[in-house]
Amino acid sequence: MSAPAARSASTARGGDTGGGAVRGGGAGTAAALAVEGLVVGYAGAPVVDGLTLEVAPGSVVALLGANGAGKTTVLRTLSGLLTPRGGRVLLDGDDLAAVRVEDRVRRGLVQVPEGRSVVTELTVEENLQLGALWRSAGRAARRTAVDEMYDLFEPLARRRASAGHQLSGGERQMLALARALISRPRVLLLDEPSLGLAPRVVAQLFAVLRERADATGLTVLLAEQNVTSALSIADRGVVLALGEVVADAGAADLAADPALRHAYLGF
Amino acid sequence: MDRLVLLVSTGVARGLVIALFALSLVIIWRAARIVNFGQAAMAVVAVYVAFAVHAATGSYVLAVLGALVTGALLGLAVERGLMRRVPGATPMPGMIVAIGLVMVLQSLLGVLFGPRHRPMSPVFSQSPLYVGDVPVLSRYDLFVLVVALVVVVGLGLLFNRSTLGLQLRAAAVAPEVSRLLGVRVPRMVTIGWMLSSAVAALAVLLLVPTELGLNAHSADVLFVHAFTVAVLGGLDSPAGALVGGLVVGVLISLVTGYASAGLAPLAVLGLLTTVLLVRPGGIFATKEARTA
Numbered sequence: 001m002s003a004p005a006a007r008s009a010s011t012a013r014g015g016d017t018g019g020g021a022v023r024g025g026g027a028g029t030a031a032a033l034a035v036e037g038l039v040v041g042y043a044g045a046p047v048v049d050g051l052t053l054e055v056a057p058g059s060v061v062a063l064l065g066a067n068g069a070g071k072t073t074v075l076r077t078l079s080g081l082l083t084p085r086g087g088r089v090l091l092d093g094d095d096l097a098a099v100r101v102e103d104r105v106r107r108g109l110v111q112v113p114e115g116r117s118v119v120t121e122l123t124v125e126e127n128l129q130l131g132a133l134w135r136s137a138g139r140a141a142r143r144t145a146v147d148e149m150y151d152l153f154e155p156l157a158r159r160r161a162s163a164g165h166q167l168s169g170g171e172r173q174m175l176a177l178a179r180a181l182i183s184r185p186r187v188l189l190l191d192e193p194s195l196g197l198a199p200r201v202v203a204q205l206f207a208v209l210r211e212r213a214d215a216t217g218l219t220v221l222l223a224e225q226n227v228t229s230a231l232s233i234a235d236r237g238v239v240l241a242l243g244e245v246v247a248d249a250g251a252a253d254l255a256a257d258p259a260l261r262h263a264y265l266g267f
Numbered sequence: 268m269d270r271l272v273l274l275v276s277t278g279v280a281r282g283l284v285i286a287l288f289a290l291s292l293v294i295i296w297r298a299a300r301i302v303n304f305g306q307a308a309m310a311v312v313a314v315y316v317a318f319a320v321h322a323a324t325g326s327y328v329l330a331v332l333g334a335l336v337t338g339a340l341l342g343l344a345v346e347r348g349l350m351r352r353v354p355g356a357t358p359m360p361g362m363i364v365a366i367g368l369v370m371v372l373q374s375l376l377g378v379l380f381g382p383r384h385r386p387m388s389p390v391f392s393q394s395p396l397y398v399g400d401v402p403v404l405s406r407y408d409l410f411v412l413v414v415a416l417v418v419v420v421g422l423g424l425l426f427n428r429s430t431l432g433l434q435l436r437a438a439a440v441a442p443e444v445s446r447l448l449g450v451r452v453p454r455m456v457t458i459g460w461m462l463s464s465a466v467a468a469l470a471v472l473l474l475v476p477t478e479l480g481l482n483a484h485s486a487d488v489l490f491v492h493a494f495t496v497a498v499l500g501g502l503d504s505p506a507g508a509l510v511g512g513l514v515v516g517v518l519i520s521l522v523t524g525y526a527s528a529g530l531a532p533l534a535v536l537g538l539l540t541t542v543l544l545v546r547p548g549g550i551f552a553t554k555e556a557r558t559a
């Protein structure tokens with residue numbers, strides 16, 4: 001796996017990216033993913049009330065916030081698992097309201113859900129095949145796509161015949177990420193991929209994300225409790241509290257702001 | 268000894284039919300988390316159609332096709348028209364609807380065709396074949412055995428070697444994750460119902476010629492046996508359905524042959540009780556819970 005090394009100027013982290021502004025090659029560039037006045041919740045009062053957010057193409061945005069801040073709720077709404085009570089979700093400017101979960105995937109919006117999302121009864125190989133299904137027509141094309149993932153995540157290659165429930169937590173998270181990447185998403189939503197993983201594994205996974213963003217223009221929205229690691233690869237950080245954006249700034253600025261860190265991130 | 272060979276080989280053929288029907292229950296259980304108590308009644312409706320096709324065309328192949336197609340369409344209708352509208356948080360409402368379906372279908376068949384058994388002659392002879400001078404199973408039982416084996420192997424290939432099978436399996440155990448990977452889960456549930464009803468219809472079609480004949484209740488006992496088997500083998504386990512079907516088929520054949528037909532249900536019940544005592548996890552116990 002490659003390190004999160006060189007980065008093109010257009011995606012370099014810096015202080016000029018706050019305020020939710022769309023980054024990229026000049027005026028009129030559409031956000032890859034945009035949320036406008038999103039209202040969503042469960043029974044009772046909404047958990048997220050009027051969230052507005054934009055993610056520029058090819059950028060990595062960290063979605064931060066304490067437990068219960070609403071990160072998972074936002075991601076599940078973006079992927080279509082939850083239906084918003086108000087507001088809009090736009091992918092490349094298209095309203096996704098009428099697009100079902102399985103069709104959002106076909107449009108390039110892929111979510112890696114919270115926790116162990118590996119299908120435990122299927123093998124590693126089968127999990128990857130499943131991820132490649134709709135994208136790569138034909139057995140040979142799928143074989144190539146799966147083998148690329150084995151090259152990227154070597155531990156998975158050694159365990160290709162193991163059932164999902166036989167994998168370690170880190171291997172499962174690698175598999176979940178590989179299975180999402182194999183469908184070549186344009187926008188990837190990740191819900192706490194670092195949960196329970198060794199720092200070295202977290203660094204590896206995040207390095208892959210950064211590399212994909214730089215090399216292929218993948219757009220990443222990364223919900224994380226692991227603030228330091230997330231900000232180290234992110235261009236921008238958005239801090240949620242009680243379903244509202246309380247801070248939105250360049251990743252370096254956010255990491256360096258002691259008041260902000262103390263108030264919302266608890267370190 | 269000769270008698271044992273005959274009874275065991277006949278039992279294996281019977282057992283495979285039970286296994287087929289049990290497999291159909293497993294397919295629906297895995298796809299929709301419902302024990303389809305309506306399976307026997309639906310299959311009998313399909314076999315009535317096959318009966319009519321046979322009477323009209325004289326072709327057994329067309330009759331088989333008629334049963335399969337009607338079975339699949341019934342599965343489609345029941346899933347789309349009925350089950351999809353049932354609240355799905357727990358298995359119970361769906362099972363109650365399925366029981367209601369049995370009553371409606373069996374009453375309808377009773378009204379339309381009356382209580383009499385319509386005999387259906389087997390396509391092959393029912394007198395035993397001989398290996399040397401040892402009687403083994405009949406030509407018809409051999410036919411049943413071959414057809415059932417082909418279907419079991421075909422289902423195995425479908426579920427384990429095809430991309431459709433991969434999606435069916437994933438959608439069954441992890442519907443939410445599957446949707447996030449682009450699998451059209453509701454379609455997979457429908458396909459599961461269609462596949463299951465078609466297999467059940469075939470099992471009943473194979474069975475009817477060796478029983479009293481076709482009647483609204485022709486498949487009731489088969490359902491009880493297959494349900495027992497599915498419970499024994501684990502409702503989630505196709506292999507369990509296959510092995511369980513063979514065991515119950517041979518058991519019934521041996522008890523009927525050496526003791527009396529009247530004791531067979533008791534023997535099946537005894538087996539069920541024993542296995543549940545040894546593996547008290549019982550009816551809905553599965554290896555692993557669903558992962559969202």
Ligand SMILES: Nc1ncnc2c1ncn2[C@@H]1O[C@H](COP(=O)(O)OP(=O)(O)OP(=O)(O)O)[C@@H](O)[C@H]1O
Pocket residue numbers: 042043047065066067068069070071072073074225
């Ligand atoms: N299924 C649910 N039903 C009712 N309320 C829920 C449900 N899921 C989450 N909530 C509530 O919504 C709020 C936001 O939860 P959410 O899971 O989005 O937070 P989060 O930021 O992902 O937290 P964490 O970092 O702990 O994962 C919390 O107050 C939570 O209690």
Ligand SMILES: [Mg+2]
Pocket residue numbers: 071072073114191192
């Ligand atoms: Mg969460």
